[in-house]
Amino acid sequence: MLPDITTRADVELLVNTFYGKVREDELIGPLFSEVAQVNWDLHLPKMYDFWENILFGTGGYRGRPMPPHFRLTQQHPLRPHHFDRWLVLFYETVDQLFEGEKAAEVKVRALNIASMMEFRVEQLNNMNEAAQ
Template sequence: MSLSAGSSGRPAVPTEAQIEDLVATFYARIRKDPELGPIFARVIGEDWTPHLKTMCNFWSSVMLTSGRYKGRPIPAHIKIGDIAPQHFAHWLALFSATAHELFEAPLADAFIERARRIAESFKLAFAFHAKDPSLWVPNMPPLVQS
């Protein structure tokens, strides 16, 4: 599935200001979310400014190929330790709702498509590092432990 096209037939491309709006609105909701909020709060702490800046750089790199993000998100998330498969589904649902509330369908869909790909990449990475990959990848038989 490709990025959603606007009325011109070209992929919808956000501005930096739209990326900042999405990041700020989405993470404000994350902070209040009873399922995800405590995980983020434990890792990020009280000052979310550095994380929000990192997320703006990340989404700028993802959506605009700006190259502003230089991090390694998968190792950072794997070391958190208490992330489960349902957290990704919940994260994606909140992200999707936020994108649709802020933007017209073509741009919202472009963000959501990228977010889905990112979530799938994370889930595969978590499965690779998990004791039981079948928790992360449906229909995968559990590993036999000797």
């Protein structure tokens, strides 16, 4: 039996393992490394705070996730298959490491976040295409 997500250390393990997979992924890895040129030393602690706040309501995350995704889609349009792949890797990571109430919750939260981001980014893509 796998443990549930109960601590910040669990969140850090989830985030580190997940983004390790993202970096190696042929589809979305280049979006992070080549297009966005993510500074992992800055990004990972933000993601720890983000997911810890999502799961435990810590209030530690102080950011706005949409603007960076809008900037990214201006450089390289994000499409539904990018969000689908992100979600597959996220679910795979959760299922590899955890099970239980919080593990199930984080997958539902990830689906909601990915769906909302995909919708908003697609609106921006449509506006950009209509302007051309």
